[in-house]
Amino acid sequence: MKTSISSIELACLVKEFQSLIDGKVNKIWLLEKELVIQLHIPNLGKKFLRIRSPDVVYLTDYKPETPEKPHGFCLFLRKYLDNARIRAINQVDFERILEIVLEKKEGKYHLFTELFVPSNFILTDDKNIIMSALETKKWKDREIIKGKPYEYPKLKYNFLKLKKEELKELVSSTDKENIVKALAMDLGLGGIYSEELLGRANLDKSKKELNDKEINALFKEIEHMRKLEIRPFIVEGKDVVPFDLICFKDKAKQEFKNYNEALDKTLTEHNVTKKHQENEKETTKHISKEERIILMQEENIERLKKLIEENQQKGEAIYHNYQLIDEILKELNKAKQKYSWKEIGEKLKGHKIIKRINEKEKTAVIEIE
Numbered sequence: 001m002k003t004s005i006s007s008i009e010l011a012c013l014v015k016e017f018q019s020l021i022d023g024k025v026n027k028i029w030l031l032e033k034e035l036v037i038q039l040h041i042p043n044l045g046k047k048f049l050r051i052r053s054p055d056v057v058y059l060t061d062y063k064p065e066t067p068e069k070p071h072g073f074c075l076f077l078r079k080y081l082d083n084a085r086i087r088a089i090n091q092v093d094f095e096r097i098l099e100i101v102l103e104k105k106e107g108k109y110h111l112f113t114e115l116f117v118p119s120n121f122i123l124t125d126d127k128n129i130i131m132s133a134l135e136t137k138k139w140k141d142r143e144i145i146k147g148k149p150y151e152y153p154k155l156k157y158n159f160l161k162l163k164k165e166e167l168k169e170l171v172s173s174t175d176k177e178n179i180v181k182a183l184a185m186d187l188g189l190g191g192i193y194s195e196e197l198l199g200r201a202n203l204d205k206s207k208k209e210l211n212d213k214e215i216n217a218l219f220k221e222i223e224h225m226r227k228l229e230i231r232p233f234i235v236e237g238k239d240v241v242p243f244d245l246i247c248f249k250d251k252a253k254q255e256f257k258n259y260n261e262a263l264d265k266t267l268t269e270h271n272v273t274k275k276h277q278e279n280e281k282e283t284t285k286h287i288s289k290e291e292r293i294i295l296m297q298e299e300n301i302e303r304l305k306k307l308i309e310e311n312q313q314k315g316e317a318i319y320h321n322y323q324l325i326d327e328i329l330k331e332l333n334k335a336k337q338k339y340s341w342k343e344i345g346e347k348l349k350g351h352k353i354i355k356r357i358n359e360k361e362k363t364a365v366i367e368i369e
Helices: 008-018 072-081 166-173 178-186 191-200 212-226 259-284 289-320 322-338 341-345
Strands: 026-032 032-039 044-051 054-058 086-090 097-104 109-112 120-126 131-134 233-235 239-241 253-255 355-357 363-366
Touching: 008 026, 008 032, 008 054, 008 259, 026 072, 026 086, 054 259, 072 109, 072 120, 072 131, 097 212, 166 178, 166 212, 178 191, 233 259, 239 259, 239 355, 322 341, 322 363, 341 355
Parallel strands: none
Antiparallel strands: 026 032, 032 044, 044 054, 086 097, 097 109, 109 120, 120 131, 233 239, 233 253, 355 363
């Protein structure tokens, strides 16, 4: 199942999310680290924008179960954003940061979601000053604190604006062990799209250094990927990609109209299945004591029926082979007078009917039709 989105996937979603502009916020919930915003969107009606930080964001018709007592940060967001209208929705540079600009009579607000570990939700005013955040944090180079300007960690290179000279600089200066990791981490592409670019350029992903010809080939594929039209697929029921990738050419795929629809199908089906399993588990827990006793009794009856049937078969086999069994018993009794059970077992190895002698229990196991 899809568990996170890359920067390039967020870029595709933001293109599709332009349909949310002028949508009105009806309600906001916070489920642990998932923000759920109920919207009324012109020409679309009621929708739920689910932002599961640090994993994924998508629009759906499916409303999750919401807590009766809202989180303090949720109440703060409701105070400022209830009945606000979405005026813009952006990806910040090529970072995994979603920015939603909302407006009310009182003014404009910016809701930022950092879709990377450790993740956060931050509300700022129109001057980009932090009003509140789900988590207050402080690092050496930035801080998320009320009253401070909102700053985000920036990659040195922006894939959407990358120039050939910058690509050359990235490759020559990276501290990553190979080119695929340099593209994935320094350029923020993630593994799948880095491997796709190198595959299309016929370059070995384990290489670290590239010559000018290889740089040119790679940059050509970067330009091509930036121009790709969104053509989403679910690959083998788990990977959800916005383009038809050559690395998945031999795998079973299901095509969708837009990328959000593919994400929604995958994630909603997972949520519904998970909820169904939880409900079943909860139902089982609440079965009454009497029902449990009845279930146990029914299981015991079935077990006894099988045991009776097995014993009946054994009895019929003994009856039909009574003479043979009687002769074997007589021979064993004679043998006991001369030999120990261990010696009898040794002598009867390979016997067609007597298969095993149990010395401790002083019994013989025989095999009959």
